[in-house]
Amino acid sequence: MNRMITFKPTKVFARNGRKFLYSVEDSALYEIDDNLEYAMTLGGNTINDILLNLVNKKNMSVEDATEMIQMIAEAGLIVDPDEDGNKKKHLDMNLSALTLMVCQECNMKCAYCYGEGGEYKNKGRMSKKTAFRAVDYLIENTKDDELGIAFLGGEPLMNFELIKEVVGYCSKKSNETGKKFKFTITTNGTLLTPEKEKFLIDNHIMTQISIDGTKEDHDSMRFFECKKPSYDVVVEKTKSMRDKGLVTSRATLSSKNVDYIKTFEHLEKLGFAGIPIEPAKNLLSEMDKEKEYEEFVKYAEYYKKQIEKKKFDRANKMTNFSKAMERVDYSGERQYGCGAFHTMYAVDIDGRLYPCHRFVGHHRFVVGSIFDDNKNSIEEWKNLNERARCSKCWMKNLCSGGCAYENFMGTGSINVSLPDFCKRMDTLYKTVIDVYIDNKYINS
Numbered sequence: 182m183n184r185m186i187t188f189k190p191t192k193v194f195a196r197n198g199r200k201f202l203y204s205v206e207d208s209a210l211y212e213i214d215d216n217l218e219y220a221m222t223l224g225g226n227t228i229n230d231i232l233l234n235l236v237n238k239k240n241m242s243v244e245d246a247t248e249m250i251q252m253i254a255e256a257g258l259i260v261d262p263d264e265d266g267n268k269k270k271h272l273d274m275n276l277s278a279l280t281l282m283v284c285q286e287c288n289m290k291c292a293y294c295y296g297e298g299g300e301y302k303n304k305g306r307m308s309k310k311t312a313f314r315a316v317d318y319l320i321e322n323t324k325d326d327e328l329g330i331a332f333l334g335g336e337p338l339m340n341f342e343l344i345k346e347v348v349g350y351c352s353k354k355s356n357e358t359g360k361k362f363k364f365t366i367t368t369n370g371t372l373l374t375p376e377k378e379k380f381l382i383d384n385h386i387m388t389q390i391s392i393d394g395t396k397e398d399h400d401s402m403r404f405f406e407c408k409k410p411s412y413d414v415v416v417e418k419t420k421s422m423r424d425k426g427l428v429t430s431r432a433t434l435s436s437k438n439v440d441y442i443k444t445f446e447h448l449e450k451l452g453f454a455g456i457p458i459e460p461a462k463n464l465l466s467e468m469d470k471e472k473e474y475e476e477f478v479k480y481a482e483y484y485k486k487q488i489e490k491k492k493f494d495r496a497n498k499m500t501n502f503s504k505a506m507e508r509v510d511y512s513g514e515r516q517y518g519c520g521a522f523h524t525m526y527a528v529d530i531d532g533r534l535y536p537c538h539r540f541v542g543h544h545r546f547v548v549g550s551i552f553d554d555n556k557n558s559i560e561e562w563k564n565l566n567e568r569a570r571c572s573k574c575w576m577k578n579l580c581s582g583g584c585a586y587e588n589f590m591g592t593g594s595i596n597v598s599l600p601d602f603c604k605r606m607d608t609l610y611k612t613v614i615d616v617y618i619d620n621k622y623i624n625s
Contacts, residue, residue, distance in 0.1 A: 186231060187260040188224035188253070192575045194611075196618045203614065204258060208512040208578045210614070211256065212622060216241060220249055221258075276322045278329030278520060279315055280527040280538045281347065283307045284340040289369055289411060292402045293435055293461035299335035301542035306340045307530045311551070312347050315528045318551040320358055329525070331365045332386075333538050338372040341380075348384050367391065367431065369403070371411055373418040381422075388428045390419050390453070393435075394444035401437045402461075416451065429455035429500075435464050439473040441480035449498055457500035462587060462601070470601050477605055481612040488616050505613045508579050515565075518581030522562035536562070539586035563596045570598065580606040 190205040193213075200218055202211045216239045223231045228250065235246035253259060284306050287299030319328055330351065332344050344366070351362040364386040381388050392415050393399040400410035422428040430453040432444050441458055448456045458480075460473050480501075487496040497503045508515075517523055521537035528534060529541050532551040536559075540546040549556045562585060565577045582588070583602050585595040592599060 183227045183229060184262070185227055186224060186250075187262075188221055189258050189260055190575065191221055191258065193218055194614055194618060196615060197623050199622065201618055201622070203575070204256070204512075205575050205578060207257070207514045208509060209256070210509075210512070210617070215239075217249060217253070220246075220253065273523070275324065275524055276319065276526065277325040277327070278331065278525040279319050280331040280333050280525065281307060281312060281315055282334065282527060282529045282538065282541055283312065283332050283337045283343050283347075284335040285530050285541075286339055287335045287369075288339060288371060289336065289403060289405055290408075291404070293433060293464050295463065295539065296335070297542065301335075301529065303530065303542065305530045307343060307528075309343060309346055311528070311530065311532045312343055313350050314532065315551050316347065316350055316354060318528075320354060320360055323360075326359065327361050327363065329363050329365070331367070331538075333367055333527075336369055336372065337366055338368050338377060341372075341377055345380060348380075348386075363387075365389070369411070370415040370419045371405075373422075375421075378422055382425075382427060388422065389431050390415065390428055391433070392416075392419075392430050392448065392451075392453075393432050394438060394440075394447050398438040398444065402433070402435050423452035426452070426454050429453055429457075432456065432458045434458060434460040434473065436466065436469045439465075439469065439476045441476050442483050445480070445483075445499060449495065454498065455500045455503075456498050457504075459501075462591065462599075474601070474605060474608075478608055481608055485612060485616060488620065501609065502613055502616075505579070505609055506617065509610070509613055509617050515578050515581050517562065517564065518583065518585075521585050536585065539584070540589075560595055568596050570603075574603070576603075576606055576610050579610050 192203045192205065194201045194203060200213050200215070202213045202217070202221070204210070216235065219239060220231065220235060223234055226234070231250065232243060232246045235241045235249070236243060241249070282301070285300050286304055286306065287294075290298060316330070330347065332347075337344065348364065354360065355362060364384060365388075366381065366386055367389045368391070370390040370392065391403065392412075393402055396410075396412040399412040399415070403411050405411055419428060430448045432448060434441070434444065438444065439460065444458055445456055465473060484496060484499050484502045487499070519537070525537065526534045526548065527536070527538040527541055528551060534548040534550060535541050535543075535546055536548065546559050547557055548559060565571045565582055568582060571577045571582045582596070583598040583606075587602070588598055589595045
Protein backbone atom coordinates (compact mmCIF):
# COMPACT_ATOMS: atom_id res chain seq x y z
CA MET A 182 0.00 0.00 0.00
CA ASN A 183 3.02 2.26 0.25
CA ARG A 184 3.97 1.73 -3.38
CA MET A 185 4.17 4.92 -5.41
CA ILE A 186 1.49 5.10 -8.12
CA THR A 187 2.03 6.74 -11.50
CA PHE A 188 -0.95 7.14 -13.80
CA LYS A 189 -0.64 6.94 -17.57
CA PRO A 190 -1.36 10.16 -19.49
CA THR A 191 -5.02 11.00 -20.08
CA LYS A 192 -7.17 13.89 -21.26
CA VAL A 193 -10.64 14.84 -20.02
CA PHE A 194 -13.42 15.81 -22.42
CA ALA A 195 -16.57 17.50 -21.08
CA ARG A 196 -19.83 17.21 -23.04
CA ASN A 197 -23.29 18.29 -21.87
CA GLY A 198 -22.36 18.20 -18.20
CA ARG A 199 -20.77 14.74 -18.44
CA LYS A 200 -17.06 13.92 -18.39
CA PHE A 201 -15.04 11.41 -20.37
CA LEU A 202 -11.48 10.23 -19.88
CA TYR A 203 -9.39 9.64 -22.99
CA SER A 204 -6.39 7.32 -22.60
CA VAL A 205 -3.45 8.77 -24.54
CA GLU A 206 -1.62 5.44 -24.81
CA ASP A 207 -4.35 3.37 -26.48
CA SER A 208 -7.20 5.80 -27.36
CA ALA A 209 -9.69 4.09 -25.03
CA LEU A 210 -12.50 6.33 -23.74
CA TYR A 211 -14.33 6.08 -20.40
CA GLU A 212 -17.17 8.05 -18.86
CA ILE A 213 -16.07 9.30 -15.43
CA ASP A 214 -17.36 11.28 -12.47
CA ASP A 215 -15.71 14.11 -10.50
CA ASN A 216 -14.22 11.67 -8.00
CA LEU A 217 -12.39 9.66 -10.64
CA GLU A 218 -11.22 12.82 -12.38
CA TYR A 219 -9.78 14.00 -9.07
CA ALA A 220 -8.16 10.60 -8.42
CA MET A 221 -6.30 10.84 -11.72
CA THR A 222 -4.62 14.05 -10.50
CA LEU A 223 -3.07 12.22 -7.55
CA GLY A 224 -0.38 10.34 -9.42
CA GLY A 225 3.03 10.39 -7.76
CA ASN A 226 1.58 9.48 -4.37
CA THR A 227 1.37 6.16 -2.57
CA ILE A 228 -1.85 4.15 -2.68
CA ASN A 229 -2.42 5.03 0.99
CA ASP A 230 -2.07 8.75 0.33
CA ILE A 231 -4.43 8.53 -2.68
CA LEU A 232 -7.02 6.69 -0.61
CA LEU A 233 -6.72 9.23 2.23
CA ASN A 234 -7.18 12.09 -0.23
CA LEU A 235 -10.32 10.50 -1.69
CA VAL A 236 -11.75 9.79 1.75
CA ASN A 237 -10.97 13.21 3.24
CA LYS A 238 -11.58 15.49 0.24
CA LYS A 239 -14.27 13.61 -1.67
CA ASN A 240 -16.04 11.99 1.30
CA MET A 241 -15.66 8.55 -0.22
CA SER A 242 -15.65 5.41 1.89
CA VAL A 243 -12.44 3.43 2.01
CA GLU A 244 -14.20 0.59 0.21
CA ASP A 245 -15.42 2.84 -2.64
CA ALA A 246 -12.05 4.56 -2.97
CA THR A 247 -10.27 1.19 -3.09
CA GLU A 248 -12.70 -0.07 -5.71
CA MET A 249 -12.08 3.05 -7.80
CA ILE A 250 -8.29 2.53 -7.76
CA GLN A 251 -8.89 -1.09 -8.74
CA MET A 252 -11.05 0.04 -11.69
CA ILE A 253 -8.30 2.41 -12.83
CA ALA A 254 -5.78 -0.43 -12.63
CA GLU A 255 -8.02 -2.81 -14.59
CA ALA A 256 -8.37 -0.18 -17.31
CA GLY A 257 -4.58 -0.28 -17.71
CA LEU A 258 -4.13 3.33 -16.62
CA ILE A 259 -1.47 2.68 -13.96
CA VAL A 260 2.17 2.44 -15.02
CA ASP A 261 3.65 -0.99 -14.33
CA PRO A 262 6.76 -0.35 -12.15
CA ASP A 263 8.42 -3.45 -13.61
CA GLU A 264 8.11 -2.17 -17.15
CA ASP A 265 10.98 -0.15 -18.60
CA GLY A 266 9.21 3.00 -19.72
CA ASN A 267 12.28 4.15 -21.63
CA LYS A 268 12.66 0.91 -23.55
CA LYS A 269 12.88 1.60 -27.26
CA LYS A 270 10.59 -0.24 -29.61
CA HIS A 271 12.73 -0.52 -32.72
CA LEU A 272 11.04 -0.67 -36.07
CA ASP A 273 10.90 -4.12 -37.61
CA MET A 274 10.13 -4.29 -41.31
CA ASN A 275 7.01 -6.33 -42.00
CA LEU A 276 6.61 -5.84 -45.73
CA SER A 277 3.10 -6.31 -47.10
CA ALA A 278 2.73 -3.74 -49.91
CA LEU A 279 4.59 -2.04 -52.75
CA THR A 280 3.95 1.15 -54.66
CA LEU A 281 5.10 0.71 -58.25
CA MET A 282 6.14 3.94 -59.94
CA VAL A 283 5.12 2.49 -63.29
CA CYS A 284 5.57 5.75 -65.16
CA GLN A 285 7.83 8.61 -64.11
CA GLU A 286 6.32 10.82 -66.78
CA CYS A 287 3.12 12.82 -66.84
CA ASN A 288 0.83 14.33 -69.46
CA MET A 289 0.07 17.24 -67.13
CA LYS A 290 2.12 20.05 -65.57
CA CYS A 291 0.45 20.72 -62.23
CA ALA A 292 1.75 23.80 -60.43
CA TYR A 293 2.22 22.12 -57.04
CA CYS A 294 3.70 18.78 -58.12
CA TYR A 295 6.26 17.54 -55.58
CA GLY A 296 7.61 14.98 -58.09
CA GLU A 297 9.37 17.29 -60.54
CA GLY A 298 6.51 17.13 -63.04
CA GLY A 299 5.97 13.47 -62.25
CA GLU A 300 9.51 12.55 -63.35
CA TYR A 301 11.15 12.47 -59.91
CA LYS A 302 14.44 13.62 -61.48
CA ASN A 303 14.55 10.39 -63.52
CA LYS A 304 12.15 10.38 -66.47
CA GLY A 305 11.10 7.03 -67.85
CA ARG A 306 8.77 4.06 -67.64
CA MET A 307 9.09 0.87 -65.63
CA SER A 308 9.92 -2.24 -67.61
CA LYS A 309 8.12 -5.57 -67.33
CA LYS A 310 11.32 -7.12 -65.97
CA THR A 311 11.49 -4.59 -63.12
CA ALA A 312 7.77 -4.80 -62.36
CA PHE A 313 7.73 -8.59 -62.24
CA ARG A 314 10.87 -8.66 -60.11
CA ALA A 315 9.16 -6.21 -57.72
CA VAL A 316 6.23 -8.61 -57.31
CA ASP A 317 8.64 -11.50 -56.70
CA TYR A 318 10.56 -9.37 -54.18
CA LEU A 319 7.33 -8.67 -52.29
CA ILE A 320 6.41 -12.35 -52.16
CA GLU A 321 9.93 -13.35 -51.08
CA ASN A 322 10.10 -10.78 -48.28
CA THR A 323 6.64 -10.92 -46.73
CA LYS A 324 5.10 -12.99 -43.98
CA ASP A 325 1.58 -11.94 -44.95
CA ASP A 326 -0.91 -13.68 -47.21
CA GLU A 327 -2.77 -10.53 -48.24
CA LEU A 328 -0.59 -8.13 -50.22
CA GLY A 329 -1.05 -4.70 -51.76
CA ILE A 330 0.14 -3.22 -55.04
CA ALA A 331 -0.38 0.49 -55.76
CA PHE A 332 0.12 1.87 -59.28
CA LEU A 333 1.45 5.41 -59.26
CA GLY A 334 3.31 7.96 -61.33
CA GLY A 335 3.66 10.50 -62.86
CA GLU A 336 0.58 9.36 -64.66
CA PRO A 337 0.33 5.56 -64.33
CA LEU A 338 -2.17 5.15 -67.18
CA MET A 339 0.58 6.25 -69.58
CA ASN A 340 1.96 2.74 -68.94
CA PHE A 341 -1.37 0.93 -68.99
CA GLU A 342 -0.03 -2.11 -70.85
CA LEU A 343 2.42 -2.74 -67.99
CA ILE A 344 -0.36 -2.41 -65.42
CA LYS A 345 -2.29 -5.14 -67.25
CA GLU A 346 0.84 -7.32 -67.32
CA VAL A 347 1.43 -6.84 -63.58
CA VAL A 348 -2.16 -7.71 -62.64
CA GLY A 349 -1.93 -10.84 -64.78
CA TYR A 350 1.41 -11.80 -63.24
CA CYS A 351 0.03 -11.30 -59.73
CA SER A 352 -2.88 -13.59 -60.61
CA LYS A 353 -0.40 -16.25 -61.75
CA LYS A 354 1.70 -15.90 -58.58
CA SER A 355 -1.44 -15.97 -56.46
CA ASN A 356 -2.34 -19.36 -57.90
CA GLU A 357 1.19 -20.60 -57.24
CA THR A 358 1.67 -19.24 -53.71
CA GLY A 359 -1.80 -18.71 -52.25
CA LYS A 360 -0.99 -15.01 -51.72
CA LYS A 361 -3.88 -12.64 -52.45
CA PHE A 362 -3.33 -9.24 -54.07
CA LYS A 363 -5.32 -6.01 -53.78
CA PHE A 364 -4.68 -3.15 -56.19
CA THR A 365 -5.06 0.62 -56.08
CA ILE A 366 -4.31 3.36 -58.59
CA THR A 367 -4.12 7.14 -58.36
CA THR A 368 -4.58 8.87 -61.70
CA ASN A 369 -5.39 12.30 -63.08
CA GLY A 370 -8.23 10.64 -65.00
CA THR A 371 -7.51 12.32 -68.34
CA LEU A 372 -6.47 9.07 -70.06
CA LEU A 373 -9.40 6.93 -68.95
CA THR A 374 -11.19 5.07 -71.76
CA PRO A 375 -14.00 2.50 -71.71
CA GLU A 376 -11.38 -0.24 -72.09
CA LYS A 377 -9.30 1.01 -69.17
CA GLU A 378 -12.37 1.56 -67.02
CA LYS A 379 -13.56 -2.00 -67.66
CA PHE A 380 -10.14 -3.36 -66.73
CA LEU A 381 -10.06 -1.39 -63.48
CA ILE A 382 -13.56 -2.51 -62.52
CA ASP A 383 -13.12 -6.15 -63.57
CA ASN A 384 -9.93 -6.43 -61.52
CA HIS A 385 -11.35 -4.58 -58.49
CA ILE A 386 -8.65 -1.89 -58.66
CA MET A 387 -9.54 0.87 -56.20
CA THR A 388 -9.33 4.08 -58.21
CA GLN A 389 -8.65 7.59 -56.97
CA ILE A 390 -8.83 10.67 -59.19
CA SER A 391 -6.82 13.84 -58.60
CA ILE A 392 -9.28 16.74 -58.95
CA ASP A 393 -9.19 19.98 -57.00
CA GLY A 394 -12.81 21.09 -56.83
CA THR A 395 -14.53 23.62 -59.06
CA LYS A 396 -13.49 24.16 -62.67
CA GLU A 397 -11.89 27.49 -61.81
CA ASP A 398 -9.94 26.14 -58.85
CA HIS A 399 -8.88 22.94 -60.60
CA ASP A 400 -7.76 24.59 -63.84
CA SER A 401 -5.74 27.21 -61.99
CA MET A 402 -3.37 24.48 -60.70
CA ARG A 403 -3.89 21.32 -62.78
CA PHE A 404 -3.30 21.78 -66.48
CA PHE A 405 -1.66 20.32 -69.58
CA GLU A 406 1.24 21.88 -71.50
CA CYS A 407 0.89 25.63 -72.09
CA LYS A 408 -1.58 25.73 -69.17
CA LYS A 409 -4.35 24.13 -71.23
CA PRO A 410 -7.15 23.43 -68.71
CA SER A 411 -7.96 19.83 -67.73
CA TYR A 412 -11.16 20.00 -65.62
CA ASP A 413 -13.61 19.31 -68.45
CA VAL A 414 -11.56 16.33 -69.62
CA VAL A 415 -11.40 14.83 -66.13
CA VAL A 416 -15.14 15.26 -65.54
CA GLU A 417 -16.00 13.72 -68.91
CA LYS A 418 -13.60 10.77 -68.60
CA THR A 419 -14.63 9.86 -65.03
CA LYS A 420 -18.40 10.19 -65.44
CA SER A 421 -19.12 6.49 -65.88
CA MET A 422 -17.13 5.42 -62.81
CA ARG A 423 -18.58 8.26 -60.74
CA ASP A 424 -22.10 7.25 -61.72
CA LYS A 425 -21.31 3.72 -60.56
CA GLY A 426 -19.90 5.00 -57.24
CA LEU A 427 -16.58 3.31 -57.97
CA VAL A 428 -14.11 6.17 -57.73
CA THR A 429 -12.85 8.51 -55.01
CA SER A 430 -11.23 11.90 -55.44
CA ARG A 431 -8.11 13.49 -54.02
CA ALA A 432 -8.25 17.28 -53.78
CA THR A 433 -5.30 19.57 -53.13
CA LEU A 434 -5.78 23.08 -51.77
CA SER A 435 -3.42 25.87 -52.78
CA SER A 436 -2.96 29.58 -52.19
CA LYS A 437 -5.67 30.19 -54.79
CA ASN A 438 -8.21 28.07 -52.94
CA VAL A 439 -8.21 27.01 -49.28
CA ASP A 440 -11.98 26.60 -49.02
CA TYR A 441 -12.57 23.05 -47.77
CA ILE A 442 -16.37 23.28 -47.73
CA LYS A 443 -16.71 24.64 -51.27
CA THR A 444 -14.30 22.01 -52.56
CA PHE A 445 -16.06 19.15 -50.76
CA GLU A 446 -19.55 20.18 -51.84
CA HIS A 447 -18.52 20.44 -55.48
CA LEU A 448 -16.84 17.03 -55.53
CA GLU A 449 -19.73 15.45 -53.65
CA LYS A 450 -22.11 16.83 -56.26
CA LEU A 451 -19.97 15.18 -58.93
CA GLY A 452 -20.55 11.84 -57.21
CA PHE A 453 -17.18 10.89 -55.80
CA ALA A 454 -17.46 8.16 -53.17
CA GLY A 455 -14.78 9.57 -50.86
CA ILE A 456 -13.21 13.03 -50.76
CA PRO A 457 -9.92 13.52 -48.90
CA ILE A 458 -8.69 17.13 -49.04
CA GLU A 459 -5.18 18.27 -48.19
CA PRO A 460 -3.27 21.55 -48.59
CA ALA A 461 -0.17 21.84 -50.78
CA LYS A 462 2.00 23.04 -47.93
CA ASN A 463 4.94 23.84 -50.19
CA LEU A 464 2.89 26.57 -51.89
CA LEU A 465 1.37 28.26 -48.84
CA SER A 466 2.74 31.47 -47.36
CA GLU A 467 2.38 32.13 -43.63
CA MET A 468 -0.71 34.20 -44.37
CA ASP A 469 -2.09 31.39 -46.55
CA LYS A 470 -1.52 28.91 -43.73
CA GLU A 471 -3.49 31.07 -41.31
CA LYS A 472 -6.36 31.30 -43.79
CA GLU A 473 -6.18 27.55 -44.50
CA TYR A 474 -6.45 26.79 -40.78
CA GLU A 475 -9.45 29.12 -40.42
CA GLU A 476 -11.14 27.27 -43.27
CA PHE A 477 -10.32 23.91 -41.71
CA VAL A 478 -11.98 24.99 -38.45
CA LYS A 479 -15.11 25.85 -40.46
CA TYR A 480 -14.89 22.46 -42.17
CA ALA A 481 -14.74 20.75 -38.78
CA GLU A 482 -17.93 22.54 -37.69
CA TYR A 483 -19.50 21.61 -41.02
CA TYR A 484 -18.72 17.94 -40.31
CA LYS A 485 -20.38 18.21 -36.89
CA LYS A 486 -23.51 19.66 -38.49
CA GLN A 487 -23.74 16.79 -40.98
CA ILE A 488 -23.70 14.34 -38.07
CA GLU A 489 -26.27 16.38 -36.14
CA LYS A 490 -28.54 16.35 -39.20
CA LYS A 491 -27.98 12.58 -39.48
CA LYS A 492 -26.47 13.00 -42.94
CA PHE A 493 -24.11 10.13 -42.26
CA ASP A 494 -23.47 9.23 -45.91
CA ARG A 495 -22.25 12.75 -46.56
CA ALA A 496 -20.14 12.80 -43.39
CA ASN A 497 -18.52 9.48 -44.31
CA LYS A 498 -17.39 10.99 -47.62
CA MET A 499 -15.45 13.62 -45.65
CA THR A 500 -12.45 11.31 -45.51
CA ASN A 501 -10.31 13.58 -43.33
CA PHE A 502 -12.83 13.04 -40.55
CA SER A 503 -14.13 9.54 -41.28
CA LYS A 504 -10.60 8.10 -41.23
CA ALA A 505 -9.89 9.96 -37.99
CA MET A 506 -13.11 8.53 -36.53
CA GLU A 507 -11.89 5.01 -37.32
CA ARG A 508 -8.78 5.66 -35.24
CA VAL A 509 -10.83 6.86 -32.30
CA ASP A 510 -13.34 4.03 -32.60
CA TYR A 511 -10.79 1.21 -32.84
CA SER A 512 -8.62 1.72 -29.80
CA GLY A 513 -5.21 0.12 -29.41
CA GLU A 514 -1.64 1.31 -29.12
CA ARG A 515 0.01 2.66 -32.27
CA GLN A 516 3.66 3.50 -32.69
CA TYR A 517 3.75 4.62 -36.33
CA GLY A 518 1.41 6.42 -38.71
CA CYS A 519 1.30 5.07 -42.25
CA GLY A 520 3.12 2.04 -43.64
CA ALA A 521 6.24 3.96 -44.69
CA PHE A 522 9.42 2.44 -43.26
CA HIS A 523 7.74 -0.65 -41.84
CA THR A 524 5.06 -2.29 -44.06
CA MET A 525 5.65 -0.86 -47.51
CA TYR A 526 8.22 0.29 -50.03
CA ALA A 527 7.96 2.36 -53.20
CA VAL A 528 9.81 0.97 -56.22
CA ASP A 529 11.07 3.44 -58.84
CA ILE A 530 11.51 2.67 -62.54
CA ASP A 531 15.02 1.29 -61.93
CA GLY A 532 14.04 -0.95 -59.02
CA ARG A 533 15.31 1.28 -56.21
CA LEU A 534 13.42 0.99 -52.94
CA TYR A 535 12.18 4.03 -51.00
CA PRO A 536 10.17 4.28 -47.76
CA CYS A 537 7.20 5.58 -49.78
CA HIS A 538 6.41 7.26 -53.11
CA ARG A 539 6.88 10.74 -51.67
CA PHE A 540 10.60 10.07 -51.17
CA VAL A 541 11.27 8.85 -54.72
CA GLY A 542 14.07 10.93 -56.23
CA HIS A 543 15.59 11.78 -52.84
CA HIS A 544 18.61 9.50 -53.03
CA ARG A 545 19.50 9.85 -49.36
CA PHE A 546 16.35 7.81 -48.70
CA VAL A 547 17.14 4.92 -51.05
CA VAL A 548 16.70 1.85 -48.84
CA GLY A 549 18.05 -0.67 -51.33
CA SER A 550 17.06 -2.40 -54.55
CA ILE A 551 14.75 -5.22 -55.59
CA PHE A 552 17.69 -6.72 -57.46
CA ASP A 553 19.93 -7.42 -54.45
CA ASP A 554 19.84 -7.92 -50.70
CA ASN A 555 21.95 -4.90 -49.77
CA LYS A 556 20.30 -2.33 -47.51
CA ASN A 557 21.36 1.27 -47.00
CA SER A 558 21.38 3.07 -43.69
CA ILE A 559 18.92 5.98 -43.65
CA GLU A 560 17.43 8.15 -40.92
CA GLU A 561 15.51 5.92 -38.52
CA TRP A 562 11.74 6.39 -38.37
CA LYS A 563 11.46 6.58 -34.59
CA ASN A 564 8.50 5.36 -32.63
CA LEU A 565 6.38 8.02 -30.98
CA ASN A 566 7.79 7.59 -27.49
CA GLU A 567 11.27 8.41 -28.78
CA ARG A 568 10.22 11.77 -30.22
CA ALA A 569 10.53 14.77 -27.91
CA ARG A 570 7.34 16.54 -28.98
CA CYS A 571 5.17 13.55 -29.89
CA SER A 572 5.95 11.59 -26.73
CA LYS A 573 4.24 14.24 -24.59
CA CYS A 574 1.30 14.94 -26.91
CA TRP A 575 -2.25 13.78 -26.12
CA MET A 576 -2.81 12.96 -29.84
CA LYS A 577 0.23 10.76 -30.34
CA ASN A 578 -1.82 7.58 -30.72
CA LEU A 579 -4.13 9.25 -33.24
CA CYS A 580 -2.08 11.36 -35.63
CA SER A 581 0.98 9.13 -35.08
CA GLY A 582 3.48 11.87 -35.78
CA GLY A 583 2.36 12.94 -39.23
CA CYS A 584 3.74 12.24 -42.69
CA ALA A 585 7.45 11.41 -42.68
CA TYR A 586 8.02 13.16 -46.01
CA GLU A 587 6.25 16.36 -45.02
CA ASN A 588 8.12 16.34 -41.72
CA PHE A 589 11.37 16.05 -43.64
CA MET A 590 10.55 18.82 -46.11
CA GLY A 591 9.30 21.15 -43.37
CA THR A 592 11.76 20.52 -40.54
CA GLY A 593 14.67 18.60 -42.06
CA SER A 594 13.85 15.50 -40.01
CA ILE A 595 11.31 12.76 -40.67
CA ASN A 596 10.71 12.59 -36.91
CA VAL A 597 9.79 16.23 -36.23
CA SER A 598 6.28 17.39 -37.11
CA LEU A 599 5.43 20.89 -38.24
CA PRO A 600 3.57 23.08 -35.70
CA ASP A 601 0.96 23.91 -38.36
CA PHE A 602 0.23 20.22 -38.77
CA CYS A 603 -0.06 19.68 -35.01
CA LYS A 604 -2.46 22.60 -34.73
CA ARG A 605 -4.71 21.20 -37.45
CA MET A 606 -4.62 17.70 -35.94
CA ASP A 607 -5.65 19.12 -32.55
CA THR A 608 -8.77 20.61 -34.16
CA LEU A 609 -9.44 17.43 -36.14
CA TYR A 610 -9.29 15.01 -33.23
CA LYS A 611 -11.08 17.21 -30.72
CA THR A 612 -13.89 17.51 -33.25
CA VAL A 613 -14.02 13.78 -33.92
CA ILE A 614 -13.92 12.83 -30.23
CA ASP A 615 -16.74 15.29 -29.47
CA VAL A 616 -18.81 13.69 -32.25
CA TYR A 617 -17.92 10.20 -31.02
CA ILE A 618 -18.99 11.02 -27.47
CA ASP A 619 -22.21 12.66 -28.62
CA ASN A 620 -23.23 9.65 -30.70
CA LYS A 621 -22.07 6.84 -28.44
CA TYR A 622 -22.97 8.30 -25.06
CA ILE A 623 -24.99 11.52 -25.15
CA ASN A 624 -27.53 10.78 -27.89
CA SER A 625 -27.59 6.99 -27.73
